Amino acid sequence: MLNGKNILIGITGGIAAYKICELIRMFKRANANVRVVCTPNALNFVTKLTLQNLSQNEVGIEEFDLNEFKPEHISYADEADIMVIAPATANTIGKIANGICDNLLTSIACAFKKPVIAAPAMNCGMWENKFVQENIQKLKNAGYTILEPESGYLACGYEGKGRLCKLETIFDKTVEILNSKKNLAGKKFVITCGGTIEEIDSVRYISNYSSGKMGIALADAAYEQGAEVILVSTVNVERAYKVEMVKSANEMQIAVEKELNNADCIIMAAAVADYRAKNIADHKLKKTESNEFTLELVKNPDILKGLCEKRTSDKPVVVGFCAESEDLIKNAKEKILKKGCDYLIANDISRKDIGFSSDFNEVTILDKNGGIKPLQRAAKTEIAKEILKEIYG
Numbered sequence: 510m511l512n513g514k515n516i517l518i519g520i521t522g523g524i525a526a527y528k529i530c531e532l533i534r535m536f537k538r539a540n541a542n543v544r545v546v547c548t549p550n551a552l553n554f555v556t557k558l559t560l561q562n563l564s565q566n567e568v569g570i571e572e573f574d575l576n577e578f579k580p581e582h583i584s585y586a587d588e589a590d591i592m593v594i595a596p597a598t599a600n601t602i603g604k605i606a607n608g609i610c611d612n613l614l615t616s617i618a619c620a621f622k623k624p625v626i627a628a629p630a631m632n633c634g635m636w637e638n639k640f641v642q643e644n645i646q647k648l649k650n651a652g653y654t655i656l657e658p659e660s661g662y663l664a665c666g667y668e669g670k671g672r673l674c675k676l677e678t679i680f681d682k683t684v685e686i687l688n689s690k691k692n693l694a695g696k697k698f699v700i701t702c703g704g705t706i707e708e709i710d711s712v713r714y715i716s717n718y719s720s721g722k723m724g725i726a727l728a729d730a731a732y733e734q735g736a737e738v739i740l741v742s743t744v745n746v747e748r749a750y751k752v753e754m755v756k757s758a759n760e761m762q763i764a765v766e767k768e769l770n771n772a773d774c775i776i777m778a779a780a781v782a783d784y785r786a787k788n789i790a791d792h793k794l795k796k797t798e799s800n801e802f803t804l805e806l807v808k809n810p811d812i813l814k815g816l817c818e819k820r821t822s823d824k825p826v827v828v829g830f831c832a833e834s835e836d837l838i839k840n841a842k843e844k845i846l847k848k849g850c851d852y853l854i855a856n857d858i859s860r861k862d863i864g865f866s867s868d869f870n871e872v873t874i875l876d877k878n879g880g881i882k883p884l885q886r887a888a889k890t891e892i893a894k895e896i897l898k899e900i901y902g
């Protein structure tokens with residue numbers, strides 16, 4: 510299952526360290542080459558000799574080995590296909606999240622450019638700690654896969670969330686990541702997300718309820734499958750790939766069109782305002798005696814349509830979304846013709862359990878040749894993978 514794969518296990522100083530002996534055996538039984546690196550504190554819970562025997566490799570602990578020519582942390586990082594940090598203590602998570610490299614394990618993590626899985630285990634109070642959670646979020650934003658701890662009886666005597674997740678969970682996730690196809694490697698995706706922000710004056714704007722979740726899910730899925738990704742976003746999000754922040758439809762259009770000739774695929778998941786204020790006041794507009802206020806609006810550019818008109822070949826593949834509250838498929842069929850895109854993803858935004866702001870969606874994929882494929886309600890993360898599969902197989 511893991512023939513020829515190089516797995517680097519990082520063990521930190523928590524009681525669950527003893528469980529990792531069995532994890533090493535599981536990886537070895539699956540034919541992986543396993544190397545282990547420990548923080549000095551991990552050796553309070555498990556011996557170097559045990560780890561060395563199980564992994565059949567030297568165990569790394571000290572950062573500076575005077576017998577080695579190449580810096581050790583770089584050679585560990587170069588050699589491994591994946592790094593699995595388990596158990597990951599609050600201390601090590603905090604160091605990695607903040608770029609601190611004060612031992613071999615944290616130095617390797619800092620230099621590591623391939624997938625990292627971290628399986629935290631700690632006392633439940635520590636897990637709930639605000640700073641620990643902020644650090645976990647930083648790791649997630651940087652592309653780490655976090656396998657959350659489970660609830661139950663903890664070695665410190667407390668009951669709560671903090672136990673290392675099951676070894677099978679760590680094993681299965683490692684296999685999934687190592688065997689996942691990077692079938693979008695070499696492709697460049699530009700994906701938009703969020704509702705555009707059209708200013709009225711210095712304090713007010715027109716926008717909509719788009720959270721950006723659908724576009725972010727698509728960007729994450731494309732990135733996981735090896736694509737280079739630019740997310741053109743109106744919502745603030747930190748990711749390992751490039752995020753270009755924009756506000757208005759005009760700004761979004763400039764950011765997207767800049768990539769028209771370089772991109773392989775452009776996906777417009779953003780909810781773009783059709784109109785903007787004709788004049789934007791540079792101060793706060795004052796209330797007047799009148800009971801009425803008229804705001805003059807002008808049409809925004811249709812970014813999606815413009816992309817389709819301006820491309821000079823069948824590259825990039827252009828994908829639009831279609832947000833409708835009635836006659837979804839009828840309107841989507843008309844819209845794909847009007848916009849001229851290759852695919853249109855239709856979703857019903859009148860439903861509360863999908864669409865705007867929800868973690869879920871239910872969509873119908875239309876293509877320019879008349880094909881129609883409905884996808885059942887599922888998490889946006891799953892819908893995103895299905896959409897990419899439909900486009901790239």
Ligand code: PMT
Pocket residue numbers: 702703704718719720721722723724758777778779780781782783809810811812813814828829830831832833856858864865866867
């Ligand atoms: O962000 P979430 O909370 O996750 O919600 C996701 C979503 C509901 C916003 C998303 O799934 C979605 O439907 N996005 C498209 C919303 C929209 O603007 O739909 P539309 O039918 O009005 O526009 C059709 C297409 O033209 C869209 O791809 C849109 O990005 C694009 N468009 C629209 C107007 C405009 N001036 N320029 C455009 O490019």
